[in-house]
Amino acid sequence: MPYLTQPGTQPAVSAGQLRLGVPGYAHPLLAPREWEALPRVGAGVHWAVLNIADGPGERPDPHCLEAAGRLRNAQVRVIGQLDLAGGRRTFGALLSDAHRFRDWYLVDGFYLDRCPVERAALPELRRVVGALRDLLGGxxxxxxxxxxxxPGYAEVADQLVTFSGPWHDYRWSQAPEWTAAYPPERFCHLVHGLPRGHLAQALRVARWQGAGTVWFTDRTAKESRSACWETMPGYWDTLVSQVGTGVSE
Structure with missing residues (x-):
């Protein structure tokens, strides 16, 4: 294998520093600029989601393998997207996708998209997470x-995305009291439709609510649920500098 960085390894980041969680760029052939920019940010990127075709796809994609390898060599976590469909996908289907992500792309973890929120779904999620940890050895x-x-979900995975939506909702959002018992590294916020002029305010909201990982973009979700995440925000340079990496494009 040409990429030798060990899974899950990242340089230390200062306490309280926000990092970027990239929820999923378009295919590297469609978004080459985006994939090339991330390795230069290095430790400022907490993780980047790899999503080939609502999952790992039907066969290995050499372009995605190359993009993932560059990120791993820059010590950026690459995590494969598994769609839980609100808890409707079967255990077997999820594990099948997970095996392909591991075998084809050497992922460092998984992003469990459309995860359920109700207490009744917790036992099955614990079962899925346990199997995924066994698969990767962590x-x-x-x-x-x-x-x-x-609140029980906070004890299951390493991190929870507790906000994903538009800026006009995020600016008035509030975190429940139970989140104060956990460090910021446990929470991530993804915000779209955020104008450049409100970026500083959004960063303050994230810190007030105890989120350690963020993704802010001025793109909107007009075309599809994932369209707003497929390209970098128009204020990429500013966003990177504001999360404390000191790296510009």
Missing amino acids: GHLVTAHGTHPH
Whole structure:
């Protein structure tokens, strides 16, 4: 294998420093500028989601393998997207996708998209997460709820996406009291439709609510649920500098 960086290894980051969680760029052939920019940020990127075709796809993609390898060599976690469909996908289907991500792309963890939020779904999620940890011998697991779930979910994965939505909702959002018992590294916020002039305010909201990982973009979700995440924001340079990496494009 040409990429030798060990899974899950990252340089230390100062306490309280925000990092970027990249929820999924378009295919490297469609977004080459985006994939090339991330390795230069290095430790400022907490993780980047690899999503070939709503999962790992039907066969290995050499362009995605190359892009993932460059990130791993820059000590950026690459995590494969598994769509839980609100808890409707079967255990077997999820594990099948996970095996392909591991075998084809050497992922460092998984991003469990459309994760359920209710207490009744917790036992099955624990089962899925346990199997994924066994598969990777650890790994970084992110449960993407998009809102605050039942508090029990905070004990399942490494990190929870507790907000995913537009700026006009985020600016008035509030975190429930139970989140104060956990460090910022446990929470991620993804915000689209954020104008450049409100970026500083959004960063303050993230810190007030105790999020350690963020992704802010001025792109909108007009075309599809994932369209807003497929390219870098128009204020990429500013965003990178504001999260404390000191790296510009």
